[in-house]
Amino acid sequence: MSAPLTLHGYYRSSASFRVRIALNLKGLAYRTAPHHLRRGEQNSPDYRRINPQGLVPALEIDGQTFTQSLAILEYLDETRPQPPLLPKDSAGRARVRALAQLIACDVHPIDNLRVLNYLRGPLGQPDAAVAGWYNHWIAEGFRALEAALSTSGETGRFCHGDAVSLADICLVPQVINARTYALDLSPFPTLKRIADAALSLPAFERALPANQEDAE
Amino acid sequence: MSAPLTLHGYYRSSASFRVRIALNLKGLAYRTAPHHLRRGEQNSPDYRRINPQGLVPALEIDGQTFTQSLAILEYLDETRPQPPLLPKDSAGRARVRALAQLIACDVHPIDNLRVLNYLRGPLGQPDAAVAGWYNHWIAEGFRALEAALSTSGETGRFCHGDAVSLADICLVPQVINARTYALDLSPFPTLKRIADAALSLPAFERALPANQEDAE
Known part of the structure; x- marks a missing residue:
């Protein structure tokens, strides 16, 4: 029996x-x-000591500890290839990684808790301005993502064809965040359709913040 | 002869x-x-139409256009494997990707031009507060990166051993940005040493903002 995996995380992360x-x-x-x-x-x-960045997640696996969610996802996909989280062709992989990074690099970090805390603290911004900031960056990213997904023949039931990929794995948590902040998703029908399809799968549903043991 | 590659970019990006x-x-x-x-x-x-996000870079290659710098780097490495930009082992690849993402996800996007413009515009922040923001996020990331690099036996002449990787490719532009904003790099000796080693290579030196045809 191999050593158990430990995920350092937070239900709302x-x-x-x-x-x-x-x-x-x-x-x-x-x-x-x-x-x-x-x-x-x-x-x-x-x-x-586990993660000098002081951010979650970190995953203990195979006797080592890895950080950065996208790096962890690639590691899991390389070492446990079934079911694959990336297409086989390099062009498809580049498309999926770009869609994932649009969220993971250009939306999520700007709306991260530590950034919101800096807006509230050192910059003294009131709650309304912080909420405006939050929704601005999600809407900005979602507009680009909706354009990319709705104009591509490679979009299927999910972001890339009919198999779940890294792109869907990044999309769903961001959609859940947007719903928490009551962002109107009606301008993003493709994105909403894909998130709903993904959330109908048990792997996504069980991963929801509300379904975690540390949920409040 | 294959079609020429076109890089949509900006010298300071x-x-x-x-x-x-x-x-x-x-x-x-x-x-x-x-x-x-x-x-x-x-x-x-x-x-x-080329990039719905309205961000650079985008790379035209092999009859397609790809966006998101990290996705482009992985595509180049998969389709033009020499010299490799990632180690062969999955654990090493995870480490390199995590170091690259620490910069590409958790430092750079927060200090991006469009974010600084939002601080100046909608949030009405003065230049000093914007400069403070800029350096805060670089210093926060560099502290974590310095800790990760200086405590690991896997760090060598470069971020991962003695071969250049995605991590160095992300590190150097961020160090150049930090220098532009006159951030004191003395608390980050490992990171500075690695950036200097990389900048001694013609591939890095020729890629400097000042050496681009659109430089002002």
Whole structure:
């Protein structure tokens, strides 16, 4: 029996959510080590030794600890290839990675908790301005994503054809965030259709923040 | 003769800089299509058809157009494997991707031009607050990166051993940005040493913003 997998995460963390989906899709059992981000537990010296960035997720697997959700997803896909999270052809892989990165690089980090805290703290922004910021960057990203998905013949039931990929794994947590902040999703019908299709799968549904043991 | 490669970029764009380094390392000749970001040229309808995000870079190659710098780098590495930009082992690849993503996801997008413009415009922040923001996120990322690099036996002449990887390709443009904003790099000796080693290579040196045809 191999050592158990441990996922350092937080139920509301979108990046942790991505890794939970992938672990579920791959059928990998794991233990959760929750770090309460709003209480600052990710900044404890113990956790900083695991991840010097003090961000979640981190995944303990195969005797090592990996950080950065997209790097973890690629590692899982290389070492546990079934079902694949990337298409076989390099052009398809580039398309899927670009869709995933549109969210993981250009939307999510700008709306991350530490950034919102900086807006509230050092920049003294009121809640309304912080909420405006949050929705601005999601809407900006979703407009581009909707354009990319709705104009491509490669979009299928999911972001790339009819198989789940890294792109869907990044899309769904961002859609859930947008719903939490009551962003109107009607301008993004393709994206909403794909997120709904993904959420009908148990691997996505079980990974939802509300279904985690540390959910409040 | 295969069709020429076209890189849609901007001399000051760090993400374009990454792709320039990779094209140089792989020995691939390319044509530059500059889009002046500070004049908003990336928002023209023509360019939005190429990249709905209105961001650079985009690379025309093999009859297709790819976006998102990290996805482009992986595509180049899959289709033009020499010299490799990722180690052969999955654990090493995960480490390199995580180091690259620490910069490409958690530093660079938060300091991107469109974010700084939002701070100046809708949030009415003065220049000093914008500069403070800029350096805060670089320093935050560099502290974590320095800790990750200085405590790992896998760090060598470059971020991962003695061969250039995606991590170095992401590191160098961020270091150049930090220097432009006069950030003190002395707390980050490992990172500075690696960036200097990389910049001694012609592939990095030729990719510098100041060496581009659209440089001002």
